[in-house]
Amino acid sequence: MTLPTKLPSASSRDRLRYDATVPRALVHRASVAEVFITDSVAAATNGIGRAEATFEVAAQLPRGHLIGERSATYDFLLIVEVLRQSGVFVAHRHLDVPLDSAFIFKAMNYQVRSVDALRIGTRPAHLVISLDVRAERNRAGRVLGFDFDAVMFVDDVPALEASGGLVFVSKRAFSMLRAKGRDRVRTAAPASTLVSRLAPAAPAALGRHDPRNVVVTEPTVDPSGNARARLVVDTRHPHLFDHELDHVPGNLQLEAARQLAVAAVARLHGLFPEQLLVTELRAHFPEFAELDLATTVDARVGGVRQSKAVGLLSVPVDILLEQSGSTVSEVALEVALWA
Incomplete structure (x- = not known):
């Protein structure tokens, strides 16, 4: 473009x-x-x-x-x-x-x-x-x-x-599509359906201030650039769940990707999370994400490079969100040091 x-x-x-x-x-x-x-x-x-x-x-x-x-x-x-x-x-x-x-x-x-x-x-x-x-x-x-x-x-x-x-x-076609997702829940392993309220990460580690906006658990990050967290879903959130939904909305999945990316880049490169800004997003949603299936968020962090688009130092991060072995979203972010 x-x-x-x-x-x-x-x-x-x-x-x-x-x-x-x-x-x-x-x-x-x-x-x-x-x-x-x-x-x-x-x-x-x-x-x-x-x-x-x-x-x-x-x-x-x-x-x-x-x-x-x-x-x-x-x-x-x-x-x-x-x-x-x-x-x-x-x-x-x-x-x-x-x-x-x-x-x-x-x-x-x-x-x-x-x-x-x-x-x-x-x-x-x-x-x-x-x-x-x-x-x-x-x-x-x-x-x-x-x-x-x-x-x-x-x-x-x-x-x-x-x-x-x-x-x-x-509405009829949507109901048929959602029935496919519900079949995935019925055949999921018992451990995949344990999605009671998980402990959210500390906001500061993710570049956040308000605990209500934290949507992942405390991330694990290894020295080679692999990071993992689990999705935390609060259906009472007034923006992410402005109205009742029967699935995990895409914007919540994107926010989980952003939070894990920021936490991992900050930890690996010794940066302050609040200094990191998403300057590029590419997201694809192949499956609906179910509210009652556990969701893992996995990230692979790249190396520091100069962004030609905005003239800042940036880091690419590739993220997968999965439920019961199926990919529900694929997200690629560019996280830039801007402040």
């Missing part, structure tokens, strides 16, 4: 509003406080399903949030969430995907281009997510899903590039 050399068109940006958030149902949120999208416009249409359509989505990220804690930059998970909400909102508002459809994220990727653009300022930032969509339709014209490329502009500065893919299915 190539970063565009110009901003979204002034005419479309001038039409975007930031004075209120969109209805929460259109971004699949229960809490109004968890809605970040404020508006959107169709910037170009070139035959959805055959070529591309471009949409520009307006958003604000909160300067203070439970997940963001005391970070000087907009948090990794909040960036993931605003990208997710952008895709969901475009599907409902512009592509006529029914509100009762189930949304499945196949993949989510992003790469930071400007850390400075992500710094939290003295006023709420105006975001524009320019979303190029390639939709797949059935013979009747119904949208079955889409892949997207995106650029997030923060106060007119290109902050990051992103891409991903979503699939939309009916």
Whole structure:
């Protein structure tokens, strides 16, 4: 993906509003406080399903949030969430995907281009997510899903590039997909189903401050760069479980990957966890993660290198989340030393 050399068109940006958030149902949120999208416009249409359509989505990220804690930059998970909400909102508002459809994220990727653009300022930032969509339709014209490329502009500065893919299915089809996952639980070894509340790691070891945001156990890290932890799931968390779910959401899995990566890189390279920032994400979700199966999080930490994208020292980390021998997500992160 190539970063565009110009901003979204002034005419479309001038039409975007930031004075209120969109209805929460259109971004699949229960809490109004968890809605970040404020508006959107169709910037170009070139035959959805055959070529591309471009949409520009307006958003604000909160300067203070439970997940963001005391970070000087907009948090990794909040960036993931605003990208997710952008895709969901475009599907409902512009592509006529029914509100009762189930949304499945196949993949989510992003790469930071400007850390400075992500710094939290003295006023709420105006975001524009320019979303190029390639939709797949059935013979009747119904949208079955889409892949997207995106650029997030923060106060007119290109902050990051992103891409991903979503699939939309009916409630009946979703129930059939979930039945497959439940079969995996029924055939799992007894030890794999012991998921009573695990002891979370100390927040400071993970670059966190608030114990409520810790989602892994104390990591083990060996000198060769291998790290392991177990997933800690708290279904009462107001952001990660904004509404009731029958599976472990993707954003929780991504946060577990981030926390293990930060802890392992800090320990191996003698760094402070709070100085480490995720500047690149590549994630794929081949299976649903079940709430009542134990989840292991394994990481392999690479060597220190110079990131060409942001000009910082960074470390690549590859992470697998597994349940009962099956991979539920594959995540690759680039963790940079920025402060």
